[in-house]
Amino acid sequence: MRTLAEPLTTSALREFLHGLPGVDEVGIKARATALGTRSIKNESKSWAIDMAIRMVDLTTLEGMDTPGKVRAMCAKALRPDPTDPTAPSVAAVCVYGDMAPVARAAVGDNLHVAAVATAFPSGRASLEVKLQDVHDAVAGGADEIDMVIDRGAFLAGNYGLVHEQIIAVKAACGLAHLKVILETGELRTLGNVRRASWLAMMAGADFIKTSTGKVPVAATPAVTLVMLQAVRDYYELTQTRIGVKPAGGIRTSKDAIKYLVLVKETAGEAWLTPDLFRFGASTLLNDLLMQRQRMAVGHYSGPDYVTID
Amino acid sequence: MSDRVEVRKTYKLFIGGAFPRSESGRTYEVHDTDDKFLANAAKGSRKDARDAVLAARKGFDAWSTATAYNRGQVLYRVAEVMEGRREQFIADVQAAEGLGDKKSARVIDTAIDRLVWYAGWSDKYAQVLGNTNPVAGPYFNFSIPEPTGVVAAVAPQDSSLLGLVSVLAPIVVTGNAIIVIASTTRPIPAITLTEVLATSDVPPGVINVLTGDPGEIAPWLASHGDVNAIDLTGVTSTELAKKLEIEAAGTIKRVRRPAQPNWLATPDLSRLGAFVETKTVWHPLGA
Numbered sequence: 001m002r003t004l005a006e007p008l009t010t011s012a013l014r015e016f017l018h019g020l021p022g023v024d025e026v027g028i029k030a031r032a033t034a035l036g037t038r039s040i041k042n043e044s045k046s047w048a049i050d051m052a053i054r055m056v057d058l059t060t061l062e063g064m065d066t067p068g069k070v071r072a073m074c075a076k077a078l079r080p081d082p083t084d085p086t087a088p089s090v091a092a093v094c095v096y097g098d099m100a101p102v103a104r105a106a107v108g109d110n111l112h113v114a115a116v117a118t119a120f121p122s123g124r125a126s127l128e129v130k131l132q133d134v135h136d137a138v139a140g141g142a143d144e145i146d147m148v149i150d151r152g153a154f155l156a157g158n159y160g161l162v163h164e165q166i167i168a169v170k171a172a173c174g175l176a177h178l179k180v181i182l183e184t185g186e187l188r189t190l191g192n193v194r195r196a197s198w199l200a201m202m203a204g205a206d207f208i209k210t211s212t213g214k215v216p217v218a219a220t221p222a223v224t225l226v227m228l229q230a231v232r233d234y235y236e237l238t239q240t241r242i243g244v245k246p247a248g249g250i251r252t253s254k255d256a257i258k259y260l261v262l263v264k265e266t267a268g269e270a271w272l273t274p275d276l277f278r279f280g281a282s283t284l285l286n287d288l289l290m291q292r293q294r295m296a297v298g299h300y301s302g303p304d305y306v307t308i309d
Numbered sequence: 310m311s312d313r314v315e316v317r318k319t320y321k322l323f324i325g326g327a328f329p330r331s332e333s334g335r336t337y338e339v340h341d342t343d344d345k346f347l348a349n350a351a352k353g354s355r356k357d358a359r360d361a362v363l364a365a366r367k368g369f370d371a372w373s374t375a376t377a378y379n380r381g382q383v384l385y386r387v388a389e390v391m392e393g394r395r396e397q398f399i400a401d402v403q404a405a406e407g408l409g410d411k412k413s414a415r416v417i418d419t420a421i422d423r424l425v426w427y428a429g430w431s432d433k434y435a436q437v438l439g440n441t442n443p444v445a446g447p448y449f450n451f452s453i454p455e456p457t458g459v460v461a462a463v464a465p466q467d468s469s470l471l472g473l474v475s476v477l478a479p480i481v482v483t484g485n486a487i488i489v490i491a492s493t494t495r496p497i498p499a500i501t502l503t504e505v506l507a508t509s510d511v512p513p514g515v516i517n518v519l520t521g522d523p524g525e526i527a528p529w530l531a532s533h534g535d536v537n538a539i540d541l542t543g544v545t546s547t548e549l550a551k552k553l554e555i556e557a558a559g560t561i562k563r564v565r566r567p568a569q570p571n572w573l574a575t576p577d578l579s580r581l582g583a584f585v586e587t588k589t590v591w592h593p594l595g596a
Contacts, residue, residue, distance in 0.1 A: 290534075297559075298532075299529070299532035299533060299534065299560075300362070300529065300532070300533040300534055300535065301534040301535070302362075302534035302535025303535060304534065304535065305534055
């Protein structure tokens with residue numbers, strides 16, 4: 001449990017955030033691509049697939065979510081592959097705040113329940129509304145809160161406001177873990193991603209998360225690489241490990257394994273745990289299970305052998 | 310300008326409406342019947358087969374729900390575009406099969422006519438293969454043929470175009486998506502056909518053509534959990550056929566290994582009925 005950060009002024013934050021080294025976009029993209037081409041041998045792949053399953057935040061964030069759908073997803077989260085008892089459970093289920101009680105009742109104490117809050121996905125509401133959203137989710141049984149930052153304020157340079165809001169949300173979370181969604185697709189540049197990452201970490205985030213999954217550009221390897229560099233540098237400075245969660249657009253096992261390579265080569269092996277790295281995903285799990293089945297039986301599996309979500 | 314530099318060709322695969330190189334990067338040389346070099350073809354691999362199945366599954370969703378009328382129109386369009394490329398097909402088949410002018414023209418004309426013939430069946434086969442069944446109760450009872458799904462096929466090794474079209478058309482017209490492995494030593498007419506398919510309104514993924522060695526690729530398709538059926542028409546080795554049948558049994562696929570007929574003769578309906586599943590519906594009278 002970290003002590004709450006103190007609010008800082010916009011000018012102090014600006015001085016620090018704009019003093020961070022700039023991001024070489026071309027270099028970062030080349031590095032992320034190069035790490036993505038690494039050949040993974042079968043034994044490592046098998047380990048990686050199980051690790052990736054354990055890192056999944058199985059997510060449903062739709063207006064059409066029903067209690068039945070959430071319960072079905074929770075059942076799948078607990079036992080992703082009923083035909084194979086050796087398949088691990090996922091890390092958490094991720095739902096809207098009003099579905100947190102349903103999810104908590106379904107998973108008991110076996111899994112984390114993450115709820116999105118603070119006027120997800122746009123983050124456009126007053127602080128009171130956002131905090132009430134958080135209180136409701138925590139009271140409903142969520143032990144992880146995924147908040148969105150106010151991108152409008154961030155892009156306008158109003159860093160103090162964003163910082164204050166994260167601190168207030170962190171306080172409202174109580175014992176619940178706080179994941180801060182930067183919505184990198186709306187931050188436009190990797191330099192902004194680095195600044196937003198630092199801003200969130202300094203304000204008390206336990207995790208920094210790329211995206212809501214509601215805008216066209218979601219998690220990309222380059223963005224995740226920048227965020228992993230930020231948590232690594234933050235660790236060197238403070239000895240505190242912050243988690244990273246790419247979310248949205250990661251659909252295949254191949255992609256997931258590429259991210260694990262990024263984690264290992266950037267932040268280090270200490271981050272290769274569900275406590276410090278997560279995938280926000282819905283369809284990824286099925287692909288991981290199909291690859292797992294393929295490694296077990298020796299031939300390709302298909303969608304007939306996993307659930308329809 | 311007689312010393313024009315020769316344009317040497319390295320053909321690619323046809324997967325999901327695109328022309329990717331083999332994932333393995335491999336190619337092999339294709340020669341005509343006099344052993345003269347014709348072109349390089351892609352030597353498909355396990356992973357190409359995997360990609361083709363993914364593409365075919367996507368293609369199947371759109372194709373199987375298209376109207377029978379629409380499927381017929383699309384196949385007819387393929388025949389139209391083939392007709393426009395008739396000379397090229399004749400030259401390809403001549404080089405591949407060593408046929409004379411007259412015979413190769415007849416083969417191409419038959420292939421085009423066969424497509425038209427099958428295109429015509431698109432909204433008629435259900436009436437012939439399906440039925441209203443007499444039942445002892447106040448019900449209508451219908452049996453309706455529905456597409457099997459993703460079908461893998463090994464095309465005939467000898468009849469490089471007519472045989473291929475005769476295997477492919479009935480599978481596709483009934484609403485299935487297909488992954489077909491072209492003749493290993495005579496792939497060029499099949500490759501020309503993919504260029505026709507890419508420009509004739511066939512939705513991406515409905516027809517996927519791999520070139521290479523069926524002995525290497527087909528077992529992966531036979532065992533694949535997302536392939537619903539396999540057509541072994543072009544498998545000449547009993548040993549390979551047996552191996553594929555055993556592989557296919559693991560996921561309970563429909564397996565067909567029909568004899569190769571005289572391709573020039575008008576076919577019967579057996580191929581149309583080979584890859585459909587009969588659904589029987591009870592419907593209360595007067596409701």
